[in-house]
Amino acid sequence: MTIQTIIVDDEQPARDELRYLLSSYEDIEIVGEADSSTTALALIRKTEPDLVFLDIQMPGKSGFDIASDLSDLAQPPIFVFATAYDNYAVEAFEKNAVDYILKPLSEKRLHLTISRVRQKIQESSLHDRLHNLLHNFKEPQQKIAKLSVEKDGKIQLFSLKDITYCQYEENQIHVFTSNNSFTLYSIPTMDRLEEHLEGSTFYRIHRATIVNLDWIAEFSPWYNGKYNIIIGDATRTELTVSRLRVKEFKQRLGI
Numbered sequence: 001m002t003i004q005t006i007i008v009d010d011e012q013p014a015r016d017e018l019r020y021l022l023s024s025y026e027d028i029e030i031v032g033e034a035d036s037s038t039t040a041l042a043l044i045r046k047t048e049p050d051l052v053f054l055d056i057q058m059p060g061k062s063g064f065d066i067a068s069d070l071s072d073l074a075q076p077p078i079f080v081f082a083t084a085y086d087n088y089a090v091e092a093f094e095k096n097a098v099d100y101i102l103k104p105l106s107e108k109r110l111h112l113t114i115s116r117v118r119q120k121i122q123e124s125s126l127h128d129r130l131h132n133l134l135h136n137f138k139e140p141q142q143k144i145a146k147l148s149v150e151k152d153g154k155i156q157l158f159s160l161k162d163i164t165y166c167q168y169e170e171n172q173i174h175v176f177t178s179n180n181s182f183t184l185y186s187i188p189t190m191d192r193l194e195e196h197l198e199g200s201t202f203y204r205i206h207r208a209t210i211v212n213l214d215w216i217a218e219f220s221p222w223y224n225g226k227y228n229i230i231i232g233d234a235t236r237t238e239l240t241v242s243r244l245r246v247k248e249f250k251q252r253l254g255i
Contacts, residue, residue, distance in 0.1 A: 003118075004029050004047065004048075005029060005050065005051040006032045006034065006044060006052045007032075008053065008058075008063065010058040010059060018082070018105060028114070031224060040054075040066055044070060045070075045073075050121065054081050079098065080099045082102075084103040099112075099116050101113055146160065147196075149185055161212075164178060164212055164237070165215070168209075179233065179234045190204070190207065203248075205229070206240060206241065209240075211231070215232050219241070
């Protein structure tokens with residue numbers, strides 16, 4: 001699997017140098033570059049990369065600010081901070097960076113960084129596989145027919161067949177019907193919700209999105225191995241299937 005990577009630096013020569021050095025790694029795929037915090041935030045949320053090289057000192061928001069702003073993602077990318085100064089190391093690792101590298105970059109030091117990134121990704125992959133394995137050995141749960149949601153201070157129950165999809169955003173799970181949306185009640189995480197919906201027609205197409213397969217009107221290949229689906233609701237909502245989930249998604253649809 002390739003490691004989809006974004007380079008964020010306000011200086012073009014610095015981006016060019018890093019892109020050149022990374023070109024020697026067959027498993028590193030550069031999917032975008034950004035020269036400002038605004039561009040970086042939009043690009044990272046859109047492409048959902050595995051790895052982001054972040055310059056610390058930039059006009060406006062710093063690299064640390066960008067990492068903080070992305071902390072609401074269900075699964076943030078791996079961050080590697082880059083800077084010409086060596087007095088940011090402690091703060092970098094406080095931001096859960098996998099590494100901190102100094103400019104000008106050296107091939108030897110970058111090789112160590114990529115090794116750390118690979119190890120981090122392997123650990124995450126192993127964790128997910130173990131989670132799925134243990135999940136398969138759980139005692140079968142009683143299938144549910146409804147979800148409880150909150151709207152205007154009131155708790156309502158919705159049949160699963162009426163729910164089009166559920167999405168995690170701004171630290172809340174939102175439940176969507178064909179023409180309305182609600183806040184999910186009493187289930188705090190997408191992992192818990194996925195377990196709750198096991199055995200139903202729902203499938204997790206993305207770390208932040210679970211969709212009711214019965215409501216999918218159409219779907220088609222998109223870019224970077226992802227798929228685009230359209231929900232048959234009042235607004236023909238478009239959602240994205242993560243590239244890592246496309247194969248199982250198609251299997252669930254019998255394709």
